[in-house]
Amino acid sequence: MxxxxxxxxxxxxxxxxxxxxxxxxxxxxxxxxxxxxxxxxxxRAATRRVNGAVFDHGAQYIKGATPAIERLLRDELAHDTLVDIARPVWTFNAANQIAPGDPNQNAEPKWTYSDGLTRLAxxxxxxxxxxxxxxxxxxxxxxxxxxxxxxxxxxxxxxxxxxxxxxxxxxxxxxxxxxxxxxxxxxxxxxxxxxAYRPCLTLTLGYHQPLRDRPFYALVNTDKQHPVSWLAYEQLKPGRATNSQQVLIGQMAPDWSHDHFEDELPALTTHIAELVSTLLDEDLRAPAWSDRQKWRYALPDxxxxxxxxxxxxxxxxxxxxxxxxxxxxxxxxxxxxxxxxxxxxxxx
Ligand SMILES: Cc1cc2nc3c(=O)[nH]c(=O)nc-3n(C[C@H](O)[C@H](O)[C@H](O)COP(=O)(O)OP(=O)(O)OC[C@H]3O[C@@H](n4cnc5c(N)ncnc54)[C@H](O)[C@@H]3O)c2cc1C
Incomplete structure (x- = not known):
């Protein structure tokens, strides 16, 4: 040319x-x-701000990066807000049994940015x-x-x-x-x-009450039989903690997301807060606020x-x-x- x-x-x-x-x-x-x-x-590497809370309502972090990606994140691009989420990911099953996750997987860095994953973009x-x-x-x-x-x-x-x-x-x-x-x-x-892509309903729950301290940052459903596929404590990402705000992010399983895609926010919040309370065995049924994101094309199968x-x-x-x-x-x-x-x- x-x-x-x-x-x-x-x-x-x-x-x-x-x-x-x-x-x-x-x-x-x-x-x-x-x-x-x-x-x-x-x-989909997205960040939202609600009531002073900063949360990643799409991708949660970057893991399994190749050397070239590590170079991009750690050297080439500005990295003053790049953080590794040190606390591990644990697992749960359909019976709400929580167990420690794979130590090898948890040993890898989980990169995000204290001011939100969109910093990368x-x-x-x-x-x-x-x-x-x-x-x-x-x-x-x-x-x-x-x-x-x-x-x-x-x-x-x-x-x-x-x-x-x-x-x-x-x-x-x-x-x-x-x-x-x-x-x-x-x-x-x-x-x-x-x-082909699967959908994912993501619900963010904000609490003004302190949540019970846990040994994990997030939980992943490993038997794929639970309506919740992922639950994360967003304020455990370094730099995200606020005194007045606790934020949980729930990503719903593909079938559940499909069936509830058009639900109204209040009904969805009640339903998911109930599921989360049962899973964590803690009364989290009354969040101060909630935020919903409908990802019609979340992840390719x-x-x-x-x-x-x-x-x-x-x-x-x-x-x-x-x-x-x-x-x-x-x-x-x-x-x-x-x-x-x-x-x-x-x-x-
Ligand atoms: C809920 C969820 C959780 C995830 N968790 C993780 C995770 O923890 N770790 C991880 O590594 N990955 C995760 N992912 C996957 C990751 O976010 C995606 O694989 C990645 O961001 C895809 O990037 P992309 O550029 O290919 O597509 P996209 O990010 O979808 O970018 C496409 C862009 O095109 C724009 N666009 C679409 N149509 C048009 C149009 N007609 N004209 C102009 N613009 C248009 C869109 O608005 C969008 O900005 C997750 C994704 C979701 C949804």
């Missing part, structure tokens, strides 16, 4: 940001703009051109250029190349609505359909093939946790780096 490539990255989750961040370092001639539908960056976003609150509805490929269009069919931008990073079902909807060569479109829709997707149509690229086949922050970053390499190759 003779002239500088214009690239649109759709989605400012960690995969899209990691790709744009890497390309900015290695291919500064590429003109990259990131398009994000929500008000902030981070996607904010650091990756430094220096990038990001357009927030702009949903790309579909693309039109005309004369070797891609037009990015909104829901009304108005053109947001015209570029040489596009990288799509929303979860596979949302990417599939964009591709299905797009104007693309039919063969490529069919291949892409078919491949993206292979990545299966993946789509990176090579198939990235070879289907010239200058149309794909990456996300689903191209790794697993919902993990560090793997989504690595997929972003992987696609950045493919894009750099095409740009030269």
């Amino acid at each position: 003779g002239q500088a490539m214009k690239l649109a990255v759709i989605g400012a989750g960690v995969a899209g940001l990691a790709a744009a961040h890497r390309l900015r370092q290695t291919e500064p001639s590429i003109e990259t703009v990131v398009w994000e539908k929500s008000r902030g960056v981070g996607g 904010k650091e990756l976003a430094q220096g990038l051109d990001i357009r927030l609150q702009t949903r790309v509805h579909h693309l039109a490929y005309r004369g070797h250029a891609y037009h990015l269009l909104d829901e009304q069919g108005s053109t947001l931008a015209t570029v040489d190349a596009v990288l799509l990073t929303p979860p596979a079902p949302q990417t599939q909807a964009i591709i299905a609505a797009s104007e693309l060569p039919p063969l490529a479109q069919t291949t892409l829709v078919h491949e993206l359909a292979k990545a 299966s993946g789509a093939d990176f090579q198939v997707l990235n070879a289907a149509q010239p200058n149309l690229f794909f990456a996300g946790d689903y191209t790794a086949g697993r919902g993990r922050v560090h793997q989504a970053i690595e997929q972003g780096w992987r696609v950045a390499q493919v894009i750099a190759h095409h740009a030269r």
